[in-house]
Amino acid sequence: xxxxxxxxxxLIKTRGQQATLxxxxxxxxxxxxxxxxxxxxxxxxxxxxxxxEERNRGNFPxxxxxxxxxxxxxxxxxxxxxxxxxxxxxxxxxxxxxxxxEAFFGQGTRLTVV
Amino acid sequence: KQEVTQIPAALxxxxxxxxxxxxxxxxxxxxxxxxxxxxPGKGLTSLLLIQSSQxxxxxxxLNASLDKSSGRSTLYIAxxxxxxxxxxxxxxxxxxxxxxxxxxxxxxxVLP
Numbered sequence: 001x002x003x004x005x006x007x008x009x010x011l012i013k014t015r016g017q018q019a020t021l022x023x024x025x026x027x028x029x030x031x032x033x034x035x036x037x038x039x040x041x042x043x044x045x046x047x048x049x050x051x052x053e054e055r056n057r058g059n060f061p062x063x064x065x066x067x068x069x070x071x072x073x074x075x076x077x078x079x080x081x082x083x084x085x086x087x088x089x090x091x092x093x094x095x096x097x098x099x100x101x102e103a104f105f106g107q108g109t110r111l112t113v114v
Numbered sequence: 115k116q117e118v119t120q121i122p123a124a125l126x127x128x129x130x131x132x133x134x135x136x137x138x139x140x141x142x143x144x145x146x147x148x149x150x151x152x153x154p155g156k157g158l159t160s161l162l163l164i165q166s167s168q169x170x171x172x173x174x175x176l177n178a179s180l181d182k183s184s185g186r187s188t189l190y191i192a193x194x195x196x197x198x199x200x201x202x203x204x205x206x207x208x209x210x211x212x213x214x215x216x217x218x219x220x221x222x223x224v225l226p
Contacts, residue, residue, distance in 0.1 A: 004157075005162045006157075011133040013163045033213075035216075042216055042217070042219070043203070043205075043216040045214070045215070048212065048213060055212065056213055057211040058213065088155070089157065090157055092158075094212075099146060099153065100146070100207075101146060101163075102148065102160055102163040103160065103205075103214060104160055105150070105157045105158035105159075105160070106157050107156060107157040108156070111153070
């Protein structure tokens with residue numbers, strides 16, 4: 001069975017541009033989570049989607065946004081890119097309501113802003 | 115606000131040694147605790163999930179314990195191997211936080 005898949009693997013953007021990152025959860029999983037891991041820093045929570053609705057949002061500016069599609073896949077959009085947005089962006093999925101079941105992570109998208 | 119601390123930040127041991135990684139959290143009202151492994155530049159691999167009602171979980175050479183009342187968890191790795199070298203992260207789901215809150219990790223190096 002396929003795990004959580006993220007695309008693209010690497011993304012290079014210029015400051016001020018927009019970036020779109022995509023995530024396909026494990027089949028049957030309805031919850032999707034996004035995390036940012038900047039170099040040398042810990043994992044920072046960005047967004048949680050479940051059943052197509054945004055359930056929680058981390059302490060990030062509004063230019064970080066996303067959505068979950070009817071097939072439970074998700075995309076993360078980052079507008080007006082800044083150099084400090086360079087990081088590994090990780091997506092995770094889980095069955096049902098957040099916190100009650102195991103979360104599985106993808107391999108991440110490495111975003112570099114130049 | 116939930117805070118998760120992992121000690122030590124880095125650990126280097128010779129192959130074959132048994133070792134313990136520590137994780138502590140400030141808010142004991144957790145739903146579950148998960149241990150992950152992360153290789154450099156890669157995603158996270160789930161190792162063990164302990165529900166709040168459980169005391170421990172085992173998978174192969176790994177054993178994780180949970181003492182919710184004291185806000186502590188340990189990950190025991192038996193007979194360590196060079197392939198165990200990675201960063202180990204613990205994370206807790208707290209109902210009030212509505213997110214998985216991560217510690218900063220323990221970077222483990224197992225020397226051949």
